[in-house]
Amino acid sequence: MHLVLFIIFGALCVAGALNLLLQRHPINSALSLIVVMSSLAVLYLLLGAEFLAVAQVIVYSGAIMVLFTFVIMLLNAGREERTHGSKLAYAAGIPGAAILVALLTFIFLSHRGDFAQARLADQYVTGLAPLSEVIFTKLLLPFEVTSVLILIAILGAVALARKEH
Amino acid sequence: MVPIAYYLVLSAILFSIGVAAFLIKRNIITVFMSIELMLNAVNLTFVAFTRHWSQVTGHLQVNGQIFVFFVMVVAAAEAAVGLAIIIAVFRARNTLSVDQIDLMKR
Numbered sequence: 001m002h003l004v005l006f007i008i009f010g011a012l013c014v015a016g017a018l019n020l021l022l023q024r025h026p027i028n029s030a031l032s033l034i035v036v037m038s039s040l041a042v043l044y045l046l047l048g049a050e051f052l053a054v055a056q057v058i059v060y061s062g063a064i065m066v067l068f069t070f071v072i073m074l075l076n077a078g079r080e081e082r083t084h085g086s087k088l089a090y091a092a093g094i095p096g097a098a099i100l101v102a103l104l105t106f107i108f109l110s111h112r113g114d115f116a117q118a119r120l121a122d123q124y125v126t127g128l129a130p131l132s133e134v135i136f137t138k139l140l141l142p143f144e145v146t147s148v149l150i151l152i153a154i155l156g157a158v159a160l161a162r163k164e165h
Numbered sequence: 166m167v168p169i170a171y172y173l174v175l176s177a178i179l180f181s182i183g184v185a186a187f188l189i190k191r192n193i194i195t196v197f198m199s200i201e202l203m204l205n206a207v208n209l210t211f212v213a214f215t216r217h218w219s220q221v222t223g224h225l226q227v228n229g230q231i232f233v234f235f236v237m238v239v240a241a242a243e244a245a246v247g248l249a250i251i252i253a254v255f256r257a258r259n260t261l262s263v264d265q266i267d268l269m270k271r
Contacts, residue, residue, distance in 0.1 A: 002166060002167050006172075013175065014182070017179050017182040017186075018182060020182070020195075020198065020199070021182055021185060021186045021189065021190075021199075026192050026194050026195050026198075029198055030194075030198060033198050033201065040208075040209060043209060043212075044209075047172065047213060047215075047216045048216060049212045049216075049233075052212060052230055052233055052234065055234065055237055059237050060201075060205070064240065064244045067248055068194065068198060068244070068248070071194065071251060071252065072194055075251075075252065077194055077261050089188045090189055093187075093189045096185070096188070097181040097182065097184050097188075100177070100181045101177055101181040104181075105178075108170045108173045108174050111170065115168050115169035115170045115173075116216065116217045116221060117167065117168055117169070117220075118166065118167050118168075118169055118172070119166055124219040124220065124225055126215075126225065126230055130227050131230060131234070134227055134228070135231060150238065150241070150242050152242075153241075153243075153246050154245065156245075156246050156249065157245040157248070157249040158249075160250055160252070160253050161249040161252045163256075
């Protein structure tokens, strides 16, 4: 059951990511990125991270991707064209990424026995309570600092995107 | 049962696709989206290792998931500021192609 769900949503993730790479229109890339993020939320659920799965859907596939699609439509972004730089990037990027993934896959799979086996619905499912216990006691200061960070980000976004008169 | 190594391999694949898209894509918005893809791949690694660490130590570990939480917060702030910068660049140069935004290379 776990393996089947992992294969289905892992394949959906990879397919979405490849579609992001291959599509030439940014709105198609944005929509396939939403597919990747939603299937990642399911994978988080399989790993027992319930709160993060919900946060992933709300923050990433909700807020951030709406922002992306909004900007794509606002700027009326069209298809990208192939240029000299993109040919260079094809020559360097595809083999580089292939080497990276081959190396990492080899390392992880050769140490497969050292890793634990994830099971569905055991005692390691993390809801909101165990997370908030740590965030609001041990990590209270970093948590409060992030609120300042978001405030600064809002002010910065407004200041940068404002029309100058 | 699924070995944690499979999740790490999936995350490596997603990260590499993100790197390739970052290098290949010519549209500044898509380049920014591939950065988000790489962030997501790293988040999956964190969650997988949290799971691994929980099962190795025998009791619930949440530090990796809290790290993912903070990464999400920073990613949200970064997306807002980054897209505002993209809008400002588009207003100034009237293009979204990274080949034509090369003032700092000259």
